[in-house]
Amino acid sequence: MKYRGYIVVRCPRCSKWTYAKSTQKTRLCSRCEKRFKINDLEVIYAESHQHAHILVKHKNEQEMKKDLKS
Numbered sequence: 001m002k003y004r005g006y007i008v009v010r011c012p013r014c015s016k017w018t019y020a021k022s023t024q025k026t027r028l029c030s031r032c033e034k035r036f037k038i039n040d041l042e043v044i045y046a047e048s049h050q051h052a053h054i055l056v057k058h059k060n061e062q063e064m065k066k067d068l069k070s
Helices: 049-069
Strands: 006-010 017-021 026-028 035-037 044-046
Touching: 006 049, 017 049, 044 049
Parallel strands: none
Antiparallel strands: 006 017, 006 044, 026 035
């Protein structure tokens, strides 16, 4: 059975986290505008749109904190 929720992925070019429906094959990054294949990446599964949104927000905040420490 195929998963029907949302997935959270990281852009391979700029490392921004984003989400998409699990049925999507590609995603366009809103930061760097690169189109990338989702199935080539590690994904995090989310139960709903809201859960995916929270995961993306949390992951991007973690990245910003890590960048500030560098």
